[in-house]
Amino acid sequence: MSILDFEPAIAGGIVILTVSVLTLYLRNSNRAPGPETFPGPKPDVLIGNVRQFPKSHYKDAFKAWKDEYGDVVHVRLPGTPVLILNRWEDADELLAKRANIWSGRFMHIMINDLIGFGWSILQSQPSPPFYEMRKVFRKVLGPNAIGDYDRLIEGASQELVKDLASFSGDPLPLLQGSIGKVIITIAYGEDLWEKQGKQLVKTNTDSMELVDYVFSQIWLVNFVPIARFLPSWFPGLTFPEVAKRGKDIFHTIRYSPFGVVKGSVERGEADFSVISKYIDDPEISQESLRDATAMMYFGAVDTTSTGLTNFLYHMLVFPDVQKKVQKELDDVIGRGNAPNMASIQTAKYLKATWQESLRLLPPIPTSVPHFSQSEDHWKGAYIPKGTLVLSNISWMLRDPRIWGEDSTEFKPERFLPEFNPRADELKDVESSIFGFGRRICPGRYLAERNGIVYAAAIMSAYNIVPPNGDPIPTSVEFTGGQFLRPVKLDIHFAPRK
Numbered sequence: 001m002s003i004l005d006f007e008p009a010i011a012g013g014i015v016i017l018t019v020s021v022l023t024l025y026l027r028n029s030n031r032a033p034g035p036e037t038f039p040g041p042k043p044d045v046l047i048g049n050v051r052q053f054p055k056s057h058y059k060d061a062f063k064a065w066k067d068e069y070g071d072v073v074h075v076r077l078p079g080t081p082v083l084i085l086n087r088w089e090d091a092d093e094l095l096a097k098r099a100n101i102w103s104g105r106f107m108h109i110m111i112n113d114l115i116g117f118g119w120s121i122l123q124s125q126p127s128p129p130f131y132e133m134r135k136v137f138r139k140v141l142g143p144n145a146i147g148d149y150d151r152l153i154e155g156a157s158q159e160l161v162k163d164l165a166s167f168s169g170d171p172l173p174l175l176q177g178s179i180g181k182v183i184i185t186i187a188y189g190e191d192l193w194e195k196q197g198k199q200l201v202k203t204n205t206d207s208m209e210l211v212d213y214v215f216s217q218i219w220l221v222n223f224v225p226i227a228r229f230l231p232s233w234f235p236g237l238t239f240p241e242v243a244k245r246g247k248d249i250f251h252t253i254r255y256s257p258f259g260v261v262k263g264s265v266e267r268g269e270a271d272f273s274v275i276s277k278y279i280d281d282p283e284i285s286q287e288s289l290r291d292a293t294a295m296m297y298f299g300a301v302d303t304t305s306t307g308l309t310n311f312l313y314h315m316l317v318f319p320d321v322q323k324k325v326q327k328e329l330d331d332v333i334g335r336g337n338a339p340n341m342a343s344i345q346t347a348k349y350l351k352a353t354w355q356e357s358l359r360l361l362p363p364i365p366t367s368v369p370h371f372s373q374s375e376d377h378w379k380g381a382y383i384p385k386g387t388l389v390l391s392n393i394s395w396m397l398r399d400p401r402i403w404g405e406d407s408t409e410f411k412p413e414r415f416l417p418e419f420n421p422r423a424d425e426l427k428d429v430e431s432s433i434f435g436f437g438r439r440i441c442p443g444r445y446l447a448e449r450n451g452i453v454y455a456a457a458i459m460s461a462y463n464i465v466p467p468n469g470d471p472i473p474t475s476v477e478f479t480g481g482q483f484l485r486p487v488k489l490d491i492h493f494a495p496r497k
C-alpha cells in the first residue's frame with residue numbers, strides 16, 4: 001500500500017491538482033524571516049519529497065534520514081510540510097508541552113467529511129465534542145474504573161488458553177478474536193455479544209480496512225475540495241462510491257449497538273456494560289458516551305493483539321527469558337493456577353519482559369501523526385500552521401542516549417533495579433508507545449491490563465516453541481505498514497507438563 005498512489009481520477013483533475021499544489025507551495029514558501037527550516041531530503045519542484053517519501057517500512061526510512069540529517073527532519077508533501085521527530089524530548093516538547101498548538105489531526109476531507117468519520121475521537125480536532133469524548137474515556141476506562149473489567153479479561157484469557165491447546169501456526173487471528181470479544185462485551189455487554197457480536201466484528205473489520213485503504217491513497221478532493229460537487233457518474237471518479245460505503249459502515253458502528261443497549265436499559269433488561277453503567281451519568285452526555293464507545297473496537301483490537309504477538313515472538317526467540325518468566329509465574333501464582341490481576345502484581349520479571357518487548361517492537365512504530373493548528377517557532381526555525389508531525393518512536397525506544405550501548409538487545413533485566421542500578425532513571429516505555437500529550441491513547445490502562453493478563457495466562461499454560469521440532473528461527477520478516485509485527489509468526493503452544 002502506498003500513501004502516494006493517486007485515485008484514478010479524471011485527467012483534468014491532475015491539472016487542477018497541479019495548480020493547487022503550486023498555490024500551496026508558493027503560500028508555504030512565504031515564510032517569516034529566520035532559518036528556513038530543519039534539514040531534510042532535497043524536494044522536487046511542485047511535488048516536494050513525494051518521490052523520496054517511503055511507501056512502507058516508514059521507521060527504517062526515517063531512521064536513515066535521521067542518520068543523514070539529524071534528530072529533526074523536514075520533508076515536504078504537496079501542500080503539507082512534515083517534521084519527523086527522532087528524539088524523545090522533542091516529541092515531549094512539541095506534542096505535550098506545546099499541546100495547544102500540536103494536538104490537531106490532518107484535515108482529511110475524504111475521511112472526515114465525505115465518509116463522515118470526522119465525529120470520531122480519532123479524527124476530531126480539539127473542540128468541545130472532542131474533550132467530551134476524552135472525558136468519557138477517562139471516566140469509563142481510566143484508573144478508577146479499569147478494575148471493573150478484570151474478571152471479564154481473566155475469564156477471556158482462560159478461554160483463549162483453551163483455544164490455544166496444542167495450536168500451531170500464527171496466533172494473531174485467535175488473539176484478535178479474543179480481544180474483539182472482550183472489548184465488545186466491555187462496551188455493550190454479553191447479551192449484545194451473543195446476539196450481534198460476530199456481525200459487529202465484521203462491520204468493524206470492514207471499517208478498519210476501509211480507513212486503511214483511504215489513508216493509503218491521495219484523493220483529488222483533499223486538494224481540490226470543489227471536486228466533491230462533481231456528479232457521481234463523472235467518468236473515472238471513485239470517491240463517491242467509496243465515501244458512500246464508508247458512510248454506511250460508520251453509521252452502523254456509531255448508532256446500531258448503542259441503540260440496542262439503550263433499548264434494553266429502558267426495558268430494564270440490560271446486563272453490565274459501559275453503556276448500561278454510564279448512560280444516565282449526569283457528568284457525560286449520551287451522545288459523547290455513544291461516540292466514544294463506538295471507537296473502542298477500532299482502537300483496541302489490532303493494537304493489543306499486535307503487542308501480544310510481539311511478546312510471543314520474543315518468547316520464541318529468547319527461550320532463556322521464557323523460562324525465567326515461567327519460573328516467576330510458578331512462584332507467584334502456583335504452577336497450574338490461572339493468573340489473575342491481583343496475583344500477577346508481584347510478577348516483576350514478567351512486567352519487565354512485557355516492557356522490553358514493547359520497547360523493541362512497539363505496535364505502532366511511527367505513532368499517529370499530529371497536525372499543528374497554528375504557527376510555531378522552535379529551535380530557531382519557523383514552523384507554519386498545518387505542519388504534520390510524525391514521531392519515530394521506534395528509534396526513540398532504541399536511542400542509545402536513553403537506553404545505553406546495548407539498546408538494541410532484548411534484556412528485560414534493564415528495567416529491574418537488582419540488575420541495573422540505573423533502572424529507575426529509564427524512561428517509561430508506555431509513555432511513548434501510547435503517543436503523547438492531549439492525544440495520548442485513552443485506552444492505555446485497558447491495553448496494559450489486557451496485555452499482561454493474557455501474557456501471564458499463556459506463559460503459565462504453554463511453552464512457546466517452533467512447530468514440528470524445527471530450530472528457533474534466526475530471521476523473521478516484519479510488516480511494513482502502520483503496525484509492526486511478524487508477517488506470519490509460526491509457533492507451537494506446547495502444554496507445560
Ligand code: HEM
Nearest residue numbers: 121122299300303304307363368434435436439441443447
Ligand atoms: C497496546 C495497545 C495500544 C497501543 C500501542 C495504542 C497506541 C495508540 C497510539 C500511538 C495512539 C495515538 C496517540 C497520539 O496521537 O499521540 C492511540 C490513540 C487512540 N487509542 Fe490506542 N493503543 C492501544 C490500545 C488501545 C485500546 C485498548 C483502546 C480502546 C479501548 C484504544 C483507543 C484509542 C483511541 C480512541 C485513540 C484516539 C485518541 C485521540 O485521537 O485523541 N487504544 N493509541
